[in-house]
Amino acid sequence: MDGSRSTEQDCGMSTNDALLKQVNISAEDDNLVARFEIDGNIPGSGAYVVGLVAASEDYSSQRRLGIEFMNGEAISFYSFNHSLSAEENYDIKGVEHSGNVITGNFPMSAIHGLSKGHVMTGFSEADGREFQSGVPVTEAL
Known part of the structure; x- marks a missing residue:
């Protein structure tokens, strides 16, 4: 799927709710700063997740970095290394959200080992279902 909205319509969100418009990442100190811009607001009810999927060119090594919201509040900030089947949870203080922008300050170690x-x-996911995938990421690493 490209960055467009999934055809699944029964996930409880209207067409314009929290549509992920743009993702930018940059390196600041030892952090990977991911900035997610959404069209609309974080849903005030239910679960909503934004994140990144990072992989080696051949997809043999994959990482999933995410920020989960429940009823409009950030509740989980994590990365998952598929190669190690290991999840690491981070301090929720690394997440900021204001209006339609969500920022996650992930440790750079979350993508350690992936090549240039x-x-x-x-x-993005809503209430446990894929909402969008394949959204292009602008990188400044």
Whole structure:
């Protein structure tokens, strides 16, 4: 799927709710700063997740970095290394959100080991269902 909205319509969100418009990442000190811009607001009820999927060029090594909201409040900030089947949870203080922008200050170690030629895309989920995937990411690393 490209960055467009999934055809699943029964996830409880209207067409314009929290549509992930743009994802930018940059390096600041030892952090990978991910800035998610959404069209609309974080849903005030239910679960909503924004994140990144980062992988080596051949997809043999994959990471999933995410920020989860429940009823409009950030509740989880994590990365998952598929190669190690290991999840690491971070201090929720690393998440900021204001209006339609969500910022996650992930430790750079979350993508440690991926080559310069890695692949990275954004995603969102609503109430446990894929909402969007394959959203292009602008990188400044």
